[in-house]
Amino acid sequence: xxxxxxxxxxxxxxxxxxxxxxxxxxxxxxxxxxxxxxxxxxxxxxxxxxxxxxxxxxxxxxxxxxxxxxxxxxxxxxxxxxxxxxxxxxxxxxxxxxxxxxxxxxxxxxxxxxxxxxxxxxxxxxxxxxxxxxxxxxxxxxxxxxxxxxxxxxxxxxxxxxxxxxxxxxxxxxxxxxxxxxxxxxxxxxxxxxxxxxxxxxxxxxxxxxxxxxxxxxxxxxxxxxxxxxxxxxxxxxxxxxxxxxxxxxxxxxxxxxxxxxxxxxxxxxxxxxxxxxxxxxxxxxxxxxxxxxxxxxxxxxxxxxxxxxxxxxxxxxxxxxxxxxxxxxxxxxxxxxxxxxxxxxxxxxxxxxxxxxxxx
Numbered sequence: 001x002x003x004x005x006x007x008x009x010x011x012x013x014x015x016x017x018x019x020x021x022x023x024x025x026x027x028x029x030x031x032x033x034x035x036x037x038x039x040x041x042x043x044x045x046x047x048x049x050x051x052x053x054x055x056x057x058x059x060x061x062x063x064x065x066x067x068x069x070x071x072x073x074x075x076x077x078x079x080x081x082x083x084x085x086x087x088x089x090x091x092x093x094x095x096x097x098x099x100x101x102x103x104x105x106x107x108x109x110x111x112x113x114x115x116x117x118x119x120x121x122x123x124x125x126x127x128x129x130x131x132x133x134x135x136x137x138x139x140x141x142x143x144x145x146x147x148x149x150x151x152x153x154x155x156x157x158x159x160x161x162x163x164x165x166x167x168x169x170x171x172x173x174x175x176x177x178x179x180x181x182x183x184x185x186x187x188x189x190x191x192x193x194x195x196x197x198x199x200x201x202x203x204x205x206x207x208x209x210x211x212x213x214x215x216x217x218x219x220x221x222x223x224x225x226x227x228x229x230x231x232x233x234x235x236x237x238x239x240x241x242x243x244x245x246x247x248x249x250x251x252x253x254x255x256x257x258x259x260x261x262x263x264x265x266x267x268x269x270x271x272x273x274x275x276x277x278x279x280x281x282x283x284x285x286x287x288x289x290x291x292x293x294x295x296x297x298x299x300x301x302x303x304x305x306x307x308x309x310x311x312x313x314x315x316x317x318x319x320x321x322x323x324x325x326x327x328x329x330x331x332x333x334x335x336x337x338x339x340x341x342x343x344x345x346x347x348x349x350x351x352x353x354x355x356x357x358x359x360x361x
Contacts, residue, residue: 034079034080034081034173035079035080035081035117035118035172035173035174036080036081036083036115036116036117036118036173037080037081037082037116037117037118037119037120037169037172037173038082038083038084038085038110038116038118038119038120039066039069039070039082039083039084039085039119039120039121039122039165039169040066040084040085040087040103040106040107040110040119040120040121040122041065041066041069041084041085041086041087041088041089041121041122042087042088042089042090042092042095042103042121042122042123042124042131043061043062043088043089043090043091043092043122043123043124044061044062044090044091044092044122044123044124044125044128044149044150045059045061045124045125045149045150045151045152045153045161046069046122046123046124046148046149046150046153046154046161046164046165047061047062047063047064047065047066047069047089047122047154048060048061048062048063048064048153048154048155049063049064049153049154049155050153050155050156052155053155053156053157054156054157055153055155055156056152056153056156056157056158056159056202057152057202059153059155059156061091061124061153062088062089062090062091062124063089064154065086065089066084066085066086066122067084069084069122069154069165070082070084072154072162073162073165073166075166076165076166076169079166079169079170079173079220080117080169080170080172080173082169085106087102087103087106088103090124091124091126092123092124092125092126092127092128092131092149093124093126093127095124095127095130095131097245097246097248097342098245100130100131100134100246101240101243101244101245101246103121103131103135104134104135104138104139104240104243105240105241107119107121107135107139107145108138108139108140108141108240108241111139111141111143111145112141116143117143117144117172117173118143118144118145118146118171118172118173118174118177119143119144119145119146119172120146120147120148120165120168120169120172121135121145121146121147121148122148122149122165123147123148123149124149125149125150125151125186125198125206125207126198127335128147128149128184128198128207129184129193129196129197129198129207129335129336130335130336130338130339131147132147132182132183132184132193132194132196133182133193133194133336133339133340134339134343135147135182135193136181136182136192136193136194136232136233136236137232137236137238137339137340137343137361138236138238138239138240138243138343139182139233139240140233140234140236140239140240140241141233141234142178142179142233142234143178144171144172144173144174144177144178144180144183145172145182145183145233146168146169146171146172146177146182146183146184146185147168147182147183147184147185147193148164148165148167148168148184148185148186149161149164149186150164150165150186150204151201151202151203151204151206152204158204160187160204163188164185164186164187166220167185167188167217168185170217170220170221170222171183171185171190171217171222174222176222176224177190177222179233179234180192180214180227180228181193181194181228181232181233182194182232182233183214184196184207185217186206186207187204187205187206187207188216188217188218189207189213189215189216189217190213190214190215190216190217190222190224191207191209191213191214192209192214192228194228194230194232194336194361195209195210195211195228196208196209197209197309197333197335197336199309210309210310210311210331211226212225212226213225214226214227214228230360230361231360231361232361236361237347238343238344238346238347243343243346245346246342246343246346247272247273247341247342247343247344247345247346248269248270248271248272248273248342249271249272249273249274249275249303249337249338249341249342249345250266250269250271250273250274250275250338251274251275251277251305251334251335251337251338252266252274252275252276252277253277253307253334254276254277254278254279254283254284254285254288254307255279258285258288260287260288260291263288263291263292263295264291267295267298267300271300272300272301272341272345272349273300273301273302273303273341273342273345274292274295274300274301274302274303275303275305275329275334275337275338275341276292276302276303276304276305277305277306277307277334278304278305278306278307278313278318279306279307279308280306280308280318281306281311281313281314281317281318282304282305282306282313282318282319282328282329283318283319284304284318284319289319292324292326293324296324296325296326299349301326301327301341301345301349301351301354302324302326302327303326303327303328303329303337303341303358304318304319304321304326304327304328304329305328305329305332305333305334305337306329306333306334307334309333311331312330312331313328313329313330313331314328315328315355325351326351327351327354327355327358328355328358329358330358330359332358337358340357340358340361341354344357344358344361
C-alpha cells in the first residue's frame with residue numbers, strides 16, 4: 001500500500017508540472033501561430049479625413065499614413081502579426097498603368113517571402129475593381145491577396161473602414177483563402193477580384209458581383225460558398241515579373257447620337273485596343289460600324305463590351321465579329337476589359353488568341 005502511494009505521488013507531481021508547463025507555453029504558441037500579414041497602403045477613402053464626424057461623403061482622400069491606419073484598429077493584433085508599407089498615397093482615380101505595374105511587382109516580392117502569409121492592399125474604391133483584377137491576372141501565388149477600401153472616411157461617425165480592414169486581415173491570414181485568387185473584402189462580403197464591381201456611391205454596400213460573393217466574414221471568421229472558375233494567379237499565363245509596361249487600351253462609351261471621331265482620338269494617341277462600351281449586348285450604331293472596321297484594318301483591336309451592369313456580350317450576336325475580326329469581352333465590364341486587354345497585349349496581338357484569353361480569364 002505504501003509502495004503504491006510512493007510511486008503515485010511523484011507521477012502526480014510530474015503530471016502537474018507538465019500541465020503547468022504546457023499552459024504557460026500556450027500564449028507563446030498562440031502568438032507564433034498567428035499569420036504574418038503585410039498591409040500595403042495606396043491611399044483612398046480608407047485613408048481619408050473629413051472636416052467633421054458628420055462628413056461621410058465630403059472629405060479628402062489619402063491623408064492617413066499606413067502606420068496610423070493600422071494603429072486605429074488595435075484588434076488587428078489579435079488576429080495577425082501585422083506590418084505596413086506605404087506604396088502610394090493617392091485617390092484611386094489617379095492610378096495609372098505605371099502604378100499598377102509598380103504595385104504588382106512589390107506584391108510579387110512580398111508573397112515570395114516565406115515569412116509572409118498574406119497581403120492586404122488598401123485602395124480607393126473608384127478603381128479598386130481594376131487593380132484587384134490586374135493583380136488577379138499577374139501575381140503567381142496561392143497566398144491570399146486581399147484588396148480593401150471604404151466608402152466613408154475614418155473620421156465619419158458611420159465609418160466602415162475599420163471593420164473592412166479587420167475583415168481583410170482575417171481573410172489574408174486565413175488558410176481557407178489560399179488558391180482562390182485575389183479577393184476583395186467589403187461590407188462583410190468576400191468577392192473575387194475578377195467579378196466584383198462598384199455599383200453604388202456613398203452607400204457602404206457599394207460592391208457587387210453579378211455571380212455572387214464567394215463568402216462572408218462574420219466576427220473574425222470566414223464562411224465560403226463558392227469558388228472562382230476563371231484562370232487566375234498561380235495558373236495565369238501572365239507574370240508581373242515579365243511585364244515592364246502595359247499596352248494602351250482605351251474605352252469609348254456608346255450612347256445615342258455619338259460622334260464616331262471619338263474613336264479616332266483613342267487611335268491617334270496610341271491605343272492598341274479600343275473597348276467599345278456598347279448599349280445592350282455590346283451593340284454598335286450603324287453609323288459607327290465602318291469607323292470600327294477601318295480602325296481594325298489599321299491593326300487596332302476592337303473589343304465589344306457593354307455599358308449595362310450585368311450579363312455578357314455574345315460573339316456574333318448584334319455584329320458579325322468573326323467577319324470583322326472583332327473581340328467580345330464576355331462578361332467583363334468595360335473597365336475590366338481594358339485591364340485584360342492591357343495585360344494580354346503584352347503577350348500576343350493575335351485576335352483569336354485574345355478572344356481565347358477573354359473567355360478564359
